[in-house]
Amino acid sequence: MADRVTMGDVARRAGVSTKTVSNVLRGAPGxxxxxxxxxxxxxxxxxxxxxxxxxxxxxxxxxxxxxxxxTLQQPLYAALxxxxxxxxxxxxxxxxxxxxxxxxxxxxxxxxxxxxxxxAVLVPRGLDPASxxxxxxxxxxxxxxxxxxxxxxxxxxxxxxxxxxxxxxxxHLLTLGRRRIAVVGSSSRADRWTEACARGLRAxxxxxxxxxxxxxxxxxxxxxxxxxxxxxxxxxxxxxAIVCHNDALxxxxxxxxxxxxxxxxxxxxxxGRGDTESAVFATPT
Numbered sequence: 001m002a003d004r005v006t007m008g009d010v011a012r013r014a015g016v017s018t019k020t021v022s023n024v025l026r027g028a029p030g031x032x033x034x035x036x037x038x039x040x041x042x043x044x045x046x047x048x049x050x051x052x053x054x055x056x057x058x059x060x061x062x063x064x065x066x067x068x069x070x071t072l073q074q075p076l077y078a079a080l081x082x083x084x085x086x087x088x089x090x091x092x093x094x095x096x097x098x099x100x101x102x103x104x105x106x107x108x109x110x111x112x113x114x115x116x117x118x119x120a121v122l123v124p125r126g127l128d129p130a131s132x133x134x135x136x137x138x139x140x141x142x143x144x145x146x147x148x149x150x151x152x153x154x155x156x157x158x159x160x161x162x163x164x165x166x167x168x169x170x171x172h173l174l175t176l177g178r179r180r181i182a183v184v185g186s187s188s189r190a191d192r193w194t195e196a197c198a199r200g201l202r203a204x205x206x207x208x209x210x211x212x213x214x215x216x217x218x219x220x221x222x223x224x225x226x227x228x229x230x231x232x233x234x235x236x237x238x239x240x241a242i243v244c245h246n247d248a249l250x251x252x253x254x255x256x257x258x259x260x261x262x263x264x265x266x267x268x269x270x271x272g273r274g275d276t277e278s279a280v281f282a283t284p285t
Contacts, residue, residue, distance in 0.1 A: 005048045014042040064092040066113035066120040070100035074220035074248055075276040077123065080147070084121065100125035100188065100220075109144070119143040124190045125219075129155065149192040162193045166200030169243055169271055173206060178241040178269055182212040184228040184253065185245040186219035193245055201243070212237045219245055225252020233260065240268055247272035247279035254282070 011018045016035060024031050024039040031039070042048075067084055069077040072095075085093045094117055098104040105127040113120045122129075122144065129151035145156040173181060181201050185194025194215060198208045214231050216224040225244060229252075232239060244250040250272030254264050262268050265284055272279050279285065 005046045007048070009046055010039065010042045010048050013046060014038040064094050064117045066094045066096055066108075066117040068096040068098050068105070068108045068113070068120060068122045070098055070123065070125045071220050072097065074246065075278050076246055076248075076274040077220075079276060080123070098126070102126035102189070111144075119145075121145050121147065123147045125186065125188045126190065128189045129157075148190060149196070150190075162196035163200055165273065166197050167204075169197070170201050170204035170206060172271070173201075173241050173243075173269065174204065176241070176265070176269055178206070180207045180209075180212070180237070180239045180241070182214060182228075182232050182237060182239040182242045183208060184214045184216065184225065184242060184249050187215040187217050188219070191215070191219075191245070197243060209237060211235045212239055216249070219249060221248050222252030222255065225249040225254070226256040227252075229253050229256035229260070241271065242268060243271045245273060247274045247276045251278065251282060254284075 007018050007021050011021045014021065014035075016039060020031055020035065021039055021042075022028075024036050025043075065084070065088055067081055069081065072078050072081070081093070081095060094113075096108070096113065098108065103126075105122065105124050108120060108122045109127070109129070120143075124146060129146050129148055143156070145158060147158045149159050149162055151157045183194055183198045183201070185191055185197070194213065198213050201208050212232065214228045216227050218224040218227070225248070228242070228244075228249065232242070242250075242253050244253060250270050254270050257264050257268055257270070264270055
């Protein structure tokens with residue numbers, strides 16, 4: 001078996017230093033057009049292939065981004081992964097599924113991904129990022145961003161403020177003539193949306209009873225919506241609209257309501273969150 005061609009072999013054939021070869025292959029400025037041509041001809045002649053692992057060791061960069069999400073069963077998370085991969089272009093995206101477990105999310109916040117990636121994006125569900133100790137954040141050198149409704153002020157965060165969403169929802173429900181509303185969200189410590197939604201709807205003049213605020217342990221799938229409807233029916237809230245934390249919960253709620261003979265949206269209106277493809281093509285949308 002022939003020995004693997006090295007950058008030194010390319011340098012000797014082109015009559016330049018290995019540093020010059022590295023600069024040319026990285027696209028760095030400085031080499032003349034003639035020198036670049038000799039290097040590229042040597043690369044082609046020797047069929048030289050860059051060793052990504054060795055390159056990462058030299059540069060300190062891994063060429064990848066870690067995306068830590070609870071699950072891929074939630075369409076919103078799958079859509080997020082696709083958009084990040086598209087935006088990253090040639091940069092690899094490593095998916096890490098946390099299952100919404102606080103311990104695994106804590107590991108991400110502490111930088112467990114830094115050994116394999118240059119940056120990370122975390123969508124927390126089991127852990128409240130606002131409680132992340134400042135001392136631990138100070139030790140993390142590589143860039144980390146979170147997608148959450150709340151978080152430490154010194155960590156980059158992407159969010160859509162719940163208050164802005166609730167204003168739209170409240171106006172829509174008032175237009176429909178709905179008055180008694182249920183809110184379905186997550187039982188996670190990281191969830192700030194559910195209470196903010198209930199508070200905002202009440203401020204808009206809608207009735208949201210305490211027993212009509214339902215937090216489920218499985219907020220990423222249809223079963224959570226089915227569970228929420230069962231609990232609402234059990235306590236007899238008599239709501240005429242249900243506002244859900246995401247589209248998957250909304251789809252489960254619609255299915256459960258129909259099985260119980262309720263008409264959607266005539267008897268009970270259901271609002272989702274996320275604008276996923278499944279919601280756009282659902283009936284009703």
